[in-house]
Amino acid sequence: MHRLERLRDILRALWIERQFRSHDSWTPKQLAEYQQRRLTEAVAHAAAHSPFYRELYRHHLSDTIRLQDLPITDKRMLMDNFDSVVTDPRLTLDRVQQHLRTVHSDELYLGQYRVITTSGTSGLRGIFVYDRTAWSVVLANAMRWGRFAGVAPRWPRRLRLCTIGADTPVHVSQRIPGSGNVGLYRMRHLDVTRPLADLVDALNAFQPEVLMPYPSVASLLAGEQMAGRLDIRPSVVTTHSEILSEEMARRIRTAWGVTPFDHYGLSEEPNVGCECGEHRGIHIFEDTCIVELLDERNRPASPGRLGHKCLLTNLYNRTQPLIRYEISDMLAKSAEPCSCGRPFALITQIGGRGEDMLILKDRRGRDVAIPPMGLTNCIDAVTDVAEYQIRHNPECIRLQVVPQPGADTAELRANLRNTIELTVSALGAKTPPIEVRFVSRLERRRAHMGKIRLVARPSVEPNHGPSGAESRKGKP
Numbered sequence: 001m002h003r004l005e006r007l008r009d010i011l012r013a014l015w016i017e018r019q020f021r022s023h024d025s026w027t028p029k030q031l032a033e034y035q036q037r038r039l040t041e042a043v044a045h046a047a048a049h050s051p052f053y054r055e056l057y058r059h060h061l062s063d064t065i066r067l068q069d070l071p072i073t074d075k076r077m078l079m080d081n082f083d084s085v086v087t088d089p090r091l092t093l094d095r096v097q098q099h100l101r102t103v104h105s106d107e108l109y110l111g112q113y114r115v116i117t118t119s120g121t122s123g124l125r126g127i128f129v130y131d132r133t134a135w136s137v138v139l140a141n142a143m144r145w146g147r148f149a150g151v152a153p154r155w156p157r158r159l160r161l162c163t164i165g166a167d168t169p170v171h172v173s174q175r176i177p178g179s180g181n182v183g184l185y186r187m188r189h190l191d192v193t194r195p196l197a198d199l200v201d202a203l204n205a206f207q208p209e210v211l212m213p214y215p216s217v218a219s220l221l222a223g224e225q226m227a228g229r230l231d232i233r234p235s236v237v238t239t240h241s242e243i244l245s246e247e248m249a250r251r252i253r254t255a256w257g258v259t260p261f262d263h264y265g266l267s268e269e270p271n272v273g274c275e276c277g278e279h280r281g282i283h284i285f286e287d288t289c290i291v292e293l294l295d296e297r298n299r300p301a302s303p304g305r306l307g308h309k310c311l312l313t314n315l316y317n318r319t320q321p322l323i324r325y326e327i328s329d330m331l332a333k334s335a336e337p338c339s340c341g342r343p344f345a346l347i348t349q350i351g352g353r354g355e356d357m358l359i360l361k362d363r364r365g366r367d368v369a370i371p372p373m374g375l376t377n378c379i380d381a382v383t384d385v386a387e388y389q390i391r392h393n394p395e396c397i398r399l400q401v402v403p404q405p406g407a408d409t410a411e412l413r414a415n416l417r418n419t420i421e422l423t424v425s426a427l428g429a430k431t432p433p434i435e436v437r438f439v440s441r442l443e444r445r446r447a448h449m450g451k452i453r454l455v456a457r458p459s460v461e462p463n464h465g466p467s468g469a470e471s472r473k474g475k476p
């Protein structure tokens with residue numbers, strides 16, 4: 001993408017972030033009125049420009065839109081009807097998928113769209129399209145995340161900032177730093193699937209002042225720091241994309257003497273929110289999204305209780321409207337406002353994104369930990385996979401795969417085995433046997449809060465709580 005165009009998107013983001021600053025001192029009433037205005041606009045735009053939403057809202061449009069009266073949507077619904085969901089008829093699932101195969105850095109589709117893909121924890125591949133204005137909001141929210149964590153540009157000696165995440169620009173964890181880099185910071189992005197020793201070398205050489213890794217990787221790096229192989233002194237550590245457990249936060253504090261700032265994002269909404277300096281939970285950026293937590297009977301969940309269902313409404317993506325969109329994460333909101341005075345609600349617990357590490361042995365019999373994201377990212381890069389689930393133990397990696405219609409399953413099986421073997425051996429481990437089984441659909445157990453655990457160790461699954469996930473308590 002042209003540097004000047006990218007600069008324009010970032011300048012727009014800086015302007016939006018300036019508006020965000022004033023929202024910190026809003027009253028809850030001001031925030032609610034703003035949300036209602038933005039919701040009304042989003043619904044009106046969807047109904048006017050998306051055939052899918054026009055039909056869905058046939059009986060729901062009135063002068064006053066009540067969010068709780070609108071029907072619930074989900075990823076399957078939106079992917080199955082992709083061509084009629086999007087508000088630009090030039091966008092079709094086929095063409096967007098074709099474009100995805102050609103993305104190597106920050107290329108735009110039709111000169112105006114950034115396309116992001118994910119498996120998400122439900123294992124069903126999702127594709128999300130942002131126009132340039134919407135992407136500026138994403139970047140502005142990323143800047144707000146930095147501001148909450150105390151990160152600000154510095155001149156003339158620029159702040160050294162290192163992100164560790166996906167190795168593909170079709171994932172948000174690489175696309176945000178990739179598209180947001182115009183020289184304000186000295187930035188470095190490291191591929192999370194690189195062997196740990198490589199990451200350690202790269203970090204020792206770069207000496208980041210701000211470290212932004214997946215928490216599972218941060219935890220491993222903290223171990224390296226404590227063992228003396230890693231020697232860095234970041235003043236800010238902020239984690240993303242996975243659940244930050246108490247144990248991981250503790251290791252980070254021990255290694256670097258800083259409390260990590262947790263962040264919560266999805267491909268559907270790359271910045272749902274992040275922690276402020278009080279570390280009492282994740283502030284939901286409620287001026288750009290609405291998060292509803294519902295109980296088993298679809299009633300609002302009580303504050304402090306883990307919701308059975310979470311609905312996300314994106315207030316700024318006009319290209320692919322997401323309104324009351326069900327996500328698989330189980331969340332709890334705080335009953336109390338944050339002591340920092342911001343009006344944004346706090347997420348105090350996340351259940352259901354726990355994807356277990358795969359522990360294997362290297363040639364000398366030492367443990368090698370494969371981050372769950374390492375497995376999911378490499379499978380995400382294989383085309384012709386509609387859904388999948390990985391069950392593993394040190395003896396075997398078992399994949400259940402729902403192939404795309406018309407896929408050559410023999411070729412797909414070979415591709416999947418190959419990509420996993422490459423990932424595992426790149427990390428220095430010996431690959432156990434890989435079994436690939438093709439199925440027509442994956443079983444979604446309501447007893448597990450509707451979660452499909454994408455990557456899991458079956459031996460621990462039955463006794464591991466309703467979602468099998470580590471739940472993260474608010475940190476008072």
Ligand SMILES: [Zn+2]
Binds near residue numbers: 277283338340
């Ligand atoms: Zn706060």
